[in-house]
Amino acid sequence: GESVGLHLPTLSVQEGDNSIINCAYSNSASDYFIWYKQESGKGPQFIIDIRSNMDKRQGQRVTVLLNKTVKHLSLQIAATQPGDSAVYFCAEADTGGFKTIFGAGTRLFVKA
Amino acid sequence: SAVISQKPSRDICQRGTSLTIQCQVDSQVTMMFWYRQQPGQSLTLIATANQGSEATYESGFVIDKFPISRPNLTFSTLTVSNMSPEDSSIYLCSVEGTGGNYYGYTFGSGTRLTVV
Numbered sequence: 001g002e003s004v005g006l007h008l009p010t011l012s013v014q015e016g017d018n019s020i021i022n023c024a025y026s027n028s029a030s031d032y033f034i035w036y037k038q039e040s041g042k043g044p045q046f047i048i049d050i051r052s053n054m055d056k057r058q059g060q061r062v063t064v065l066l067n068k069t070v071k072h073l074s075l076q077i078a079a080t081q082p083g084d085s086a087v088y089f090c091a092e093a094d095t096g097g098f099k100t101i102f103g104a105g106t107r108l109f110v111k112a
Numbered sequence: 113s114a115v116i117s118q119k120p121s122r123d124i125c126q127r128g129t130s131l132t133i134q135c136q137v138d139s140q141v142t143m144m145f146w147y148r149q150q151p152g153q154s155l156t157l158i159a160t161a162n163q164g165s166e167a168t169y170e171s172g173f174v175i176d177k178f179p180i181s182r183p184n185l186t187f188s189t190l191t192v193s194n195m196s197p198e199d200s201s202i203y204l205c206s207v208e209g210t211g212g213n214y215y216g217y218t219f220g221s222g223t224r225l226t227v228v
Contacts, residue, residue, distance in 0.1 A: 034217075041221070041222075042221050042222070043116075043118075043204050043206070043219030043220050043221045043222050044155065044204075044217075044219050045219070046113075046217065046218065089154060089155070099157060099160070100145075100157065100217065101157075102154045102155040102156075103154060104153070104154050105153075105154050
């Protein structure tokens with residue numbers, strides 16, 4: 001079946017460095033992709049999304065890149081801060097954004 | 113984006129009993145979703161709940177075990193029935209995004225359930 005997975009389960013970066021979190025998806029029919037951040041004891045928080053007709057989208061300190069050829073998604077966080085420490089999930093969704101499938105998650109540690 | 117209040121935030125329950133989790137949204141939404149997040153794992157969709165119709169359950173989840181109510185456009189409940197320790201998880205509700213640019217789902221803070 002379709003699945004969304006992550007290459008790295010944990011990532012440790014130095015404060016101020018850039019972070020890159022990767023994700024692979026398997027359903028080529030998915031047309032909407034989302035990154036979420038989940039802090040301990042909280043629900044996932046929407047970070048940024050991208051539709052399949054785009055290959056890059058930028059937000060505040062975050063950039064999502066989509067490579068449909070190899071079904072790869074990445075989240076780049078610029079100037080990583082201690083507050084960025086969390087688990088990050090990629091997710092894919094069908095048209096309209098329903099029935100989201102979540103990846104396994106990557107835990108980001110930011111070292112001061 | 114919508115603000116979701118989910119209750120209870122946590123509970124410890126005896127096996128064989130049932131727990132009803134409530135999800136209240138501060139705006140009207142068409143679709144509400146219930147997820148399960150087992151310890152240290154990702155989120156798995158349990159069911160989609162539309163107001164005025166029966167919930168649609170994902171593979172591996174059945175209505176007898178996880179009955180859902182959706183009485184109006186701002187409220188839903190999920191019941192975890194006849195609980196066993198394997199039901200110990202975080203249960204989250206979420207709602208669709210809004211606006212012309214899709215903002216993705218908003219999630220409640222979750223209900224941490226421990227079954228003993």
